[in-house]
Amino acid sequence: MVNERKLAKRSRPEIQEDIRQAAIQEFALHGLRGATTQSIAERAQLSKAQLHYYIESKEALYVELLQGVVDEWSRESFGQRDGDPAHVLASYVKRKLAFSFDQPLLSKMFANELISGAEVLRSILTQPRTRAGQAVQTLTQWIDEGRIRALDPWLFLMHIWAVTQHYADFDVQVRFMMRVRAGQPLDRARIVREVVAFVLHGCGLTPSEDDLA
Amino acid sequence: MVNERKLAKRSRPEIQEDIRQAAIQEFALHGLRGATTQSIAERAQLSKAQLHYYIESKEALYVELLQGVVDEWSRESFGQRDGDPAHVLASYVKRKLAFSFDQPLLSKMFANELISGAEVLRSILTQPRTRAGQAVQTLTQWIDEGRIRALDPWLFLMHIWAVTQHYADFDVQVRFMMRVRAGQPLDRARIVREVVAFVLHGCGLTPSEDDLA
DNA sequence: GTCTATATGGGGATAGAC
DNA sequence: GTCTATCCCCATATAGAC
Helix, strand or coil: CCCCCCCCCCCHHHHHHHHHHHHHHHHHHHHHHHCCHHHHHHHCCCCHHHHHHHCCCHHHHHHHHHHHHHHHHHHCCCCCCCCCHHHHHHHHHHHHHHHHHHCHHHHHHHHHHHHCCCCCHHHCCHHHHHHHHHHHHHHHHHHHCCCCCCCCHHHHHHHHHHHHHHHHHCHHHHHHHHCCCCCCCCCHHHHHHHHHHHHHHHCCCCCCHHHHC | CCCCCCCCCCCHHHHHHHHHHHHHHHHHHHHHHHCCHHHHHHHCCCCHHHHHHHCCCHHHHHHHHHHHHHHHHHHCCCCCCCCCHHHHHHHHHHHHHHHHHHCHHHHHHHHHHHHCCCCCHHHCCHHHHHHHHHHHHHHHHHHHCCCCCCCCHHHHHHHHHHHHHHHHHCHHHHHHHHCCCCCCCCCHHHHHHHHHHHHHHHCCCCCCHHHHC
16 A cells, blocks of 8 residues: 555544644634534544544534634733833734734634624623723723824724734735735735734834834 | 415516525625525525526525626726825725625625635636726825835735725624624714724825715 | 426434444 | 444435426
């Protein structure tokens, strides 16, 4: 069997990790309804029946993975309110972009769930909102102190999410417009510069060369 | 049968329109793979078998609808290059936002297709890119003339799309963050103000009260 | 031309063999 | 504990009745 890739026998945790990765792929691309245990199994190099031994159900797997994404995002902090707004915002945008570049599938899964009506996410969404509330407080203080222009902090925050997550969720479009082929990497440095500059100007700040790097 | 809504016998074009609307709903929420002819049929008040008399196949229906969205977008113009940048941009943003508010399902369908890898859209996507190219030319000229700050016109354009389409694709999140219930309308005027202000500041302009209205 | 009855395959999940 | 054989339902689609 020369043509068959040798498969070292996987340990249980290895298999479980392979399943998670496979499921993230499928859920990210096709959503809960569109993903099939068939494709997840194939991707994880298991039979469909084998897969069902390792998971409770398709939906349970989905919920577990989604909860993981939310947990990860909830750990992320916005930044110190007594810090330099330009610096704090630039840092926040960079972290958001890094997530989009490094974990595009998790962002896509989240996006898919929202577009589909967020029936699963709805109960979990309180967590991120609390986090976001802290960022909003900081922004509000900055506005009161005249350190950034007067704006709606909630909408502003969502605009940051929109622009940064765009690079993960709609990477196909970005690549098409930028004429970057599927395999090739995007010009991250350039995108970081542009997004940071856009966001900082957007709230009335002028980015320093340091912020853009 | 008092409880049954009286159904005036629908004409063929009426039925076809009902099918289109039903399909847009399902495709927008669940994508090509996730949508079922079952749910489309129910939504259009037909039996599954009846539906299949009116459509060629699920995929054909999908492609037709998607092409329609792209056609509609391709008709939209960016604006005159010799106009006032702030005014042209404000107008463009407002039209994009109006589309998000009035046709959120079409935007969602498009988003879903992109997230899923755009296998169907890929061949159609050249059309919008040509349109976008014209906008980019205008932006480039404005930069050369020093009328807006130096920025990457392609990325800037996509940032506008990201922020405006966000209100359609992720309306669930927007509503959740703004504490607006599902039935209630969003505060469009406020959102228009904030997005226009964000975009104009973002390219180094200061919006007039006129642009924000 | 329109819709009912039906074919055929793929979907998620499990009983029971190893 | 692990996986094979199998179940049953729902999916898309069509042949043929009206």
